[in-house]
Amino acid sequence: MTPHERGRRLRIRRIRITGWTALTSLVVTLVGFLTYFHIVFPADRAATLEVFRDSRVRVEASEGRVVMEPTGESTGRGILYFPGARVDPYSYLYPFADLVAAGNTLVVVDPLMNMALFDPRGLGELTADFSDISTWVVAGHSLGGVKACLEVDNPAVSDLVLMGSFCANDISALDIGVIQIVADRDGLIDESSRRDAEKFLPAQSRRTMTLEGANHASFGTYGPQPGDGTSTLSAAEVRVSLTDILNATVFVD
Secondary structure, eight states: OOHHHHHHHHHHHHHHHHHHHHHHHHHHHHHHHHHHHHOOBOOOHHHHHHHHTOTTEEEEEETTEEEEEESSOOOSEEEEEEOOTTBOGGGGHHHHHHHHHTTOEEEEEOOGGGOGGGOOOOHHHHTTTOTTOOEEEEEEETHHHHHHHTTOOSTTEEEEEEESOOOSSOOTTSOOEEEEEEETTOSSSOHHHHHHGGGGSOTTTEEEEEETTOOGGGGSSSOOOTTOOOOOSOHHHHHHHHHHHHHHHTSOO
């Protein structure tokens, strides 16, 4: 074998080793990515069972959504809710049970890859089969709120509710109500970024309410979250507070 042939074989071997190394790294990265986004913060079992046993509401899962409806008379109003990243959508049933029992329908998105921002479905597709509902409140927690902000440019939307979240797009020209609910013990949301993003909201209809004693995870029932503050409120206390806030600002008869 000539020196030229040996050199050529060596170059080919190096190329193969580099290629296999790159492919292996890509596969490992993809597996890690998929594994990370498929591990969710689970809903509290006791709180979820309480909702299922509540005769005032009924729960059904279908087509990438979890729907909670009143068993009594409907108000004709609905809430389309986008969950936080990697949070079980069932975590948001308990906080809204009283509002649903009062006649409002809750549609919690079960998003692609457990990330609302990855889900291409919009308000029209997610609510198309609710012909009896004429008015929608679009809401979201954490990164789910960022997705919610992208879905409010629709005549059927009356209000936007952001829970431990803020908008990354400009909706300041829209004629809708905007309620920001923040937790004073939230250890995950950057308060300076949230305040800076207020310029994207309609100045005339923007209101900010604070849940005293709540943390970032208090908006659901999925338990502690790394990096978060410590809540002093029970899930029942949070539900009462959220119900009072939304009844006073959004679901005003």
